[in-house]
Amino acid sequence: MNTTSVDYSLYLVTDRNLSRGRSTAMIVSEAVAGGVTCVQLREKGCSTREFIGEALALKKILCQAGIPLIINDRVDVALAMGASGVHLGQSDMPIEDARRLLPPGALIGISAESLEDAVIAEKKGADYIGISPVFATPTKTDTAPPLGLEGIRCIRKAVNIPIIGIGGINLSNGKEVISAGANGLAVVSAIVSAGDPQKAARAIKKAAFPGSL
Amino acid sequence: MNTTSVDYSLYLVTDRNLSRGRSTAMIVSEAVAGGVTCVQLREKGCSTREFIGEALALKKILCQAGIPLIINDRVDVALAMGASGVHLGQSDMPIEDARRLLPPGALIGISAESLEDAVIAEKKGADYIGISPVFATPTKTDTAPPLGLEGIRCIRKAVNIPIIGIGGINLSNGKEVISAGANGLAVVSAIVSAGDPQKAARAIKKAAFPGSL
Numbered sequence: 001m002n003t004t005s006v007d008y009s010l011y012l013v014t015d016r017n018l019s020r021g022r023s024t025a026m027i028v029s030e031a032v033a034g035g036v037t038c039v040q041l042r043e044k045g046c047s048t049r050e051f052i053g054e055a056l057a058l059k060k061i062l063c064q065a066g067i068p069l070i071i072n073d074r075v076d077v078a079l080a081m082g083a084s085g086v087h088l089g090q091s092d093m094p095i096e097d098a099r100r101l102l103p104p105g106a107l108i109g110i111s112a113e114s115l116e117d118a119v120i121a122e123k124k125g126a127d128y129i130g131i132s133p134v135f136a137t138p139t140k141t142d143t144a145p146p147l148g149l150e151g152i153r154c155i156r157k158a159v160n161i162p163i164i165g166i167g168g169i170n171l172s173n174g175k176e177v178i179s180a181g182a183n184g185l186a187v188v189s190a191i192v193s194a195g196d197p198q199k200a201a202r203a204i205k206k207a208a209f210p211g212s213l
Numbered sequence: 214m215n216t217t218s219v220d221y222s223l224y225l226v227t228d229r230n231l232s233r234g235r236s237t238a239m240i241v242s243e244a245v246a247g248g249v250t251c252v253q254l255r256e257k258g259c260s261t262r263e264f265i266g267e268a269l270a271l272k273k274i275l276c277q278a279g280i281p282l283i284i285n286d287r288v289d290v291a292l293a294m295g296a297s298g299v300h301l302g303q304s305d306m307p308i309e310d311a312r313r314l315l316p317p318g319a320l321i322g323i324s325a326e327s328l329e330d331a332v333i334a335e336k337k338g339a340d341y342i343g344i345s346p347v348f349a350t351p352t353k354t355d356t357a358p359p360l361g362l363e364g365i366r367c368i369r370k371a372v373n374i375p376i377i378g379i380g381g382i383n384l385s386n387g388k389e390v391i392s393a394g395a396n397g398l399a400v401v402s403a404i405v406s407a408g409d410p411q412k413a414a415r416a417i418k419k420a421a422f423p424g425s426l
Contacts, residue, residue, distance in 0.1 A: 080314065
């Protein structure tokens with residue numbers, strides 16, 4: 001994958017616990033139809049074999065659409081099923097190890113909870129940074145204090161690689177995150193918990209990137 | 214590692230929750246001094262980074278002693294820190310994927326809960342099989358019904374690779390597991406929960422392999 005051409009504008013992060021009983025594959029299909037440009041599969045409770053199976057199911061959907069599939073945390077899962085890359089938190093595998101283990105061209109995204117995290121991630125060769133959390137969020141309870149729009153502006157000035165805001169992003173606040181300098185919006189509950197994930201994705205994208213649809 | 218020369222006779226499987234507050238590194242050091250010949254690091258709740266750190270700490274101890282370090286489930290952790298191999302359950306990564314991802318000579322052990330599992334594991338190139346559970350065990354609650362000594366005998370006749378009994382093995386029953394045809398004993402609580410893990414390991418080994426010490 002040509003990592004410079006990745007469109008991070010609307011980046012879906014899955015969460016089976018927030019999907020209201022619907023399959024992740026169904027949510028992802030709908031979200032892609034609604035304009036999602038990148039998908040991260042995040043699984044925290046399932047077995048490795050189930051994680052690989054779920055990733056392969058999403059790969060089938062996303063390959064056809066030319067959309068990258070990024071695996072949260074698990075480099076083994078990404079290697080086994082051939083993902084586009086991984087997304088690593090500060091407690092996941094160090095980026096140096098992941099880069100060494102993954103094939104050339106694999107995307108590596110890093111979660112940054114501070115300016116310092118972001119600067120280090122860029123220095124160590126991250127392909128993009130997830131700035132987390134931008135706003136308070138019910139999706140994750142173990143997060144640092146919200147960085148806010150000022151945090152986005154600050155990090156935007158300090159790093160050159162794409163930055164994606166995550167945490168509490170929805171229809172009403174996406175545009176200001178982009179205006180603050182983010183390249184993309186990572187969304188969890190505003191899409192996966194929506195009654196109509198396709199419609200929700202389309203609305204968020206339209207509101208944040210008025211010229212895109 | 215020359216996989217034909219591995220000594221599986223007393224195979225320690227770690228469990229931080231059963232270690233009574235002592236560090237896994239301390240338990241492993243003691244157990245090795247007591248005659249453990251192989252160590253599997255099993256971590257189910259910690260972060261990937263912590264898992265790698267723990268594995269590196271054990272590697273330091275085990276390298277010096279020439280004892281293999283096997284990582285439970287996580288091929289990514291094994292790759293990142295250079296373990297001797299992995300141990301995979303029936304819900305972990307399929308062996309074909311693990312073999313492809315791991316370096317040549319890496320050990321792959323497979324948990325078998327039936328004769329059929331064991332035969333398939335050998336056919337797919339496992340280096341050894343963990344027969345589980347031999348007896349009822351308090352360590353894992355999600356196990357199949359105990360296979361018993363008859364199960365060991367049955368599997369011994371069907372496969373040629375090393376087989377290791379696991380589940381409820383302790384000082385009093387290890388010898389009969391070996392007599393039934395197992396090459397080794399995998400032990401969790403009888404060592405990690407023991408007041409003196411070194412003494413416990415030595416006693417189990419002496420009881421099961423009277424000529425070994």
